[in-house]
Amino acid sequence: MRRDLALAALLWAVLTGVGEALLVAFDFQPSALSDKGERIKDAVSILAYFAMPVLALVLAGLVYSVVRFRGRGPEEEGTPIRAGIVPWIWLGATSALAFTIMLYPGLWGTVEVAKGSSSQSLTVQVEGLQWTWLVHYPGQGLKNQRELVLPVGQEVTIEVTSRDVLHSFWVPALMMKIDAIPGTVNRITFTPQEADSYANNPLLRLQCAELCGLSHARMVIPVRLVEKQEFLNWVEQQKR
Amino acid sequence: MAASEQVGLWQGLYYVRRGLLWGLVGFALGTGIAALFRVATGGNPWWLEHNFTVGYVFGLIGWLLGVGMWERWVKEWLGLPTQPNPHGWMRYFAFTTDHKVIGVQYLVTFLAVFLIAGLLAMLMRYHFLDSGGLLFDDGVYNQVMSLHGILMIAVAVAVIIGGFGNFLVPLMIGARDMAFPRLNALTYWLIPPVAILLFAAQAVGGWDTGWTAYPPLAVRNAAGQLFFNLAIITFGLSSILGGLNFMVTISFLRAPGMTWWRLPIFAWSILAASILALIFTQAFAASMLMEAVDRLAGTSFFAPPGKPILYQHIFWFYSHPAVYIFIIPGFGILLEVITHFSRKPLFAYRWAVAGFLAIVALSGLVWAHHMFVTTTEVALLGSFLVTTEAISIPTGLVFLSALGTIWMGRLWLTTPMLFALGGVFNFLIGGITGIYLADVPTDIQLSDTYFVTAHFHYTIIGGEIFALMAAIYYWFPKLTGRMYDERLGKLHFWLMFLGFNLAFLPMFWLGLHGMNRRVAIYEPGLEGVNMFVSAAAFLMGSGFLVFLGNMLRSWVRGKVAGANPWQARTLEWQVPSPPPEENFPAPPVVVGDPYDYGVAGAGPHVVLAPAGGREEG
Structure with missing residues (x-):
């Protein structure tokens, strides 16, 4: 179990690293030709950076389990595991992530892009x-x-x-x-x-x-x- | 019963024929009454939209009575003796109260609608092989796109709840039938008039407002729009009554020992979705009714001097919770299938249930994220950004449950398990890209583009329809008593999984590069990617030919499956396949948890014969 966790974590880290590197290396958006457009483009990138570890976590869990925990029929049974404090940690981590992106680029960006006109307009x-x-x-x-x-x-x-x-x-x-x-x-x-x-x-x-x-x-x-x-x-x- | 199995086609369709006849009589009557009323009030007797609306209401009542509501319900109100359900295959073509018959009626009807709407999608993808459009002119394209949209929405609303919810929930909770069996039959028989209206609308030019029917366009539109509004009001009624029925059934008809924490996760998901359907569908029906009245009676809820934006608030007040009506039953199926085929208890079961209920609670507070580009009012934008992103937290609990269940399991990779794991992956993409549409700055650029199209197809096809396919393969032996072909099932999975991802991932890119939604033509520079998308879509479509062939052949010739081919613990697998009309010979007694695979010393979930059961428990 401990070895499996370590290997899956390694897979997660590798997938995250590769994903983030791809995001840095390739600009997947067209260029923005306005000041607010540049902020929006940045927000798209920032959210992608935040999303990558989440994507990698679920992908690592799915791929590792499918490869390592195969069974051939109903006679083979899995090892029950108690949830323990895992859901609390999960809840804490996902909430922290959600509240972070709500503030930035969320609310911060909302105020930026909704800014009204000046007299020079x-x-x-x-x-x-x-x-x-x-x-x-x-x-x-x-x-x-x-x-x-x-x-x-x-x-x-x-x-x-x-x-x-x-x-x-x-x-x-x-x-x-x-x-x-x-x-x-x-x-x-x-x-x-x-x-x-x-x-x-x-x-x-x-x-x-x-x-x-x-x-x-x-x-x-x-x-x-x-x-x-x-x-x-x-x-x-x-x-x- | 053996004699009634041999009824001829003509005789077997007696109730449907009578329903159509009485429906036509009702329609004529209603049309005439409307004309008389108009003459009496000094007007021209024929204003077709008025006549048609009244005719439709009378025709709907005639249809329902004719199809068998008369014998099995209405006669009782008049103090006359009612008649029992018909037998044999004829019971599938009549107002029948058996929840299993209704489940199959729903499932087959909506799979047919799904395939028709899917065919429309194939036509649209063919159209997009050229940036100027290959197949349709602008008007026909809008009509086809709108029809595809509403048909698929109807499938997404009703196929799992109506099909598997009806078939399985009473079996899973150990009940004889639904709480209100006749109401249940009514919810199904309201559906054919909806389908008739939506298809008949095409004969009068259809409507070109998508499935969202925004005014003022929808108030100025041709008569097809009125057909749409009437259809949706009818469909909403069906959905509301169904939600009520499931809530009461799951709350009050659970077998002895079926405590809330022993309830299968699929039954929990149907309960959660039913709460949403009962509360929120009313807003949807109201928005359609107000729009229809704007047309018919000259009110101005939304037409000037009314507010067109008011419509969007009412409409999305339902239509965002509606996506959780689609997906929560999908989650239920994914977790149900994953736990049975991981041969391991469902991980963090109570947390997953809490996740469902928290989604129900939050979903009523997020509607205006569909309206971020209608205003620059920061108070509205900011608050709906926060509530919408908050909903990712309970959704995350469902992922926790799925991942924790496969971890250290013994994954038996049958076709339903493949679809369930594929569904988890697809919904993850749908969820992550949803954040971009919940975030105000990014939504300004991405709303109403192919990014949105890709996102909601990832959640609805990738999540819900993959779950539906998992459910069809998983419960096929229970529904039909026969086994499907495993190799064809896996071929279907790979065609659909690869075709789906290859078709819809590039759509995110298309959205980012300026392709807007609901357009009959697009910028020539995007043609290459669109051709790739079309090719992948055809690949996905071919998967459904495999599916259809497998289902039809296996239904007739498949290997006899037996009661419990998966050796699953839940109640529905403890009765014969297909289950007898009365479900259980005697009320079952639930004595343990539904998912205790591999748990040392765990007893069974249920004991079917209560007398012998006490020692075992």
Whole structure:
């Protein structure tokens, strides 16, 4: 029994080590092009680091038992073991883990990503309707744009609403999503980090993420992240 | 009885035929009454959605009476003599009160629905071989996806509780039948109208709101949506009554000596799921009713100026606990199968029970994690993050029990054991990825993507359906009296286990790389991974052909199994296979624990003939 425990623990440690090393070596996510998106991407990685020992523990227990504790039929019986304090230790460890991730990246990250706008914010209104998006720039006097153009390094607040049914504002590359609800305005604030465009990066698209009927899948408009000067030029151009 | 075994097909289906006829008469009557009412109030007699709704209610009543509720229940209310259950195969096609017949009715019905919905999944995977879609236009895709969703949800709700719960719980606890046998028959016979409605809806264009039916879209939708709402209200009624019946049965009909701590873990899991079904399904039915009334009577619960988000609160108040209605019976089966085939007592049994009950308690407090992207209100986001992640703690106790049981066991790797161990592994992936959807920051990116699709398929197929397969193979000898083919069973396991994991693991990656849910087309860059997923899905689908062949052949020609081929200790294995109609010749007496394999000096779990039993105990 003691030898079995030691071997299974070794298997657990090896699996955990290999798993964590793979997580460090390979970036399994696309890059995030907004400040909050980077935090979200980090949270995905942090949770993976936390998850790996749990995954490895159960896997080690399953694999070791299947390999070592084989029987051929009902005549062979196992060795009953008393639970003793094991469930208390298990409960303590799982609770500690759960409460840890609730605080970080959970609640800490929630406050970070829900942070509202400052007075420096550029306000952009996005309206969903079956089955397209309309983008308005009230400060710039631009209406009904069919492209979301945002300046890099500038804090942006998107005011999202809908004209008909539920939609959801989602730009995968910015890692930002908020529902578009008729009769309600939802606001999200973030700062784009890098110039790029839909033509180059298919994740830079404003895509509806809430099933909204017939052409839901086609409810996409391009997104372009540009330098501040280029943004001003674009605004001028659109006004003409 | 021998004579009645030979009834012809036409005669054998008498009750179903009469049910359909009376149902049609009821439908016509209801439609007419609605028309008269509309004329009397000065309107156009034909507003089809109104007429149809009233017609459906009358038709439902006609169907239930016709299928046999009349002879076996309603006549009693009128002071007339009732008639006993029909015999032979005919009893499977009539309002029959035997819990074992009802269990088989549920199991066969929902396996058929499962295979149909699975076929739809295969069609969708074929569609996705090309990023522009190969098979469907947008409208048909939405219709097929929505139908697949609700059919599979219905299977997940009812197949284990309705099938194995009905068949096994009275046997396991030493009861003659369920507490309310006629109510039990009613819960089953409410199901065919649900199926008829959902399939008939396709003829009027179906509905394209998935299984979640969010307004305002669902209020503006074509008439198929109304069929959906009526079907779900009916299905909810069935679920609520079933939950009530199981709670009363397990609480009050346990055999002498069957204390709470001698109750098989599967019976505990059905009790836990029944509490959830009784309490929470009412919210589901209410949300569907309010949505239907918004359409039919011009109320505005959810339609403007009402609040569409209110619907989501009510809907998820049921629909999150519902996933525990799916999975807790699955946990019960996994632990039950694992302990019998580890030939060792169930480890930390009371802790596992405490885990079930804690999940029941917490599950009512987590619904809004489905709504993290509807708002930026930190008070809502934070509190539901905490409650949702807390539910991983009692779930962990189930894993403790499973791992502790196989540790130092003598694992007999039969087909049901393979499915049970595979189910533990799959549910682990489902549970870990669930944390990403409970965590607000990561959920902002991942909600409504294929990450979610992968996650809930890991919990529902990977956990519950693997448990269902374990249950089917484990109890097949009890249900049919015959043994399945072990080699085909193992082939099925490996096709399904590999196919499932290869199909759904890459979906997490797809979600992370921007593929959203419920879309008929997707970004061309994701085509390669999607083709791989489709190929793996077909592999998994082929496993079900093996399964179906094995089941049908073994049912007819399998080796005779005997009462207890697994040499299991629990009560259901101590009676002949298949069990006689009265279950036990005399009430059994429970004298020991159900899982004392390998325990020195342990007596049996149960003594069937009480007179001789006292010395043995």
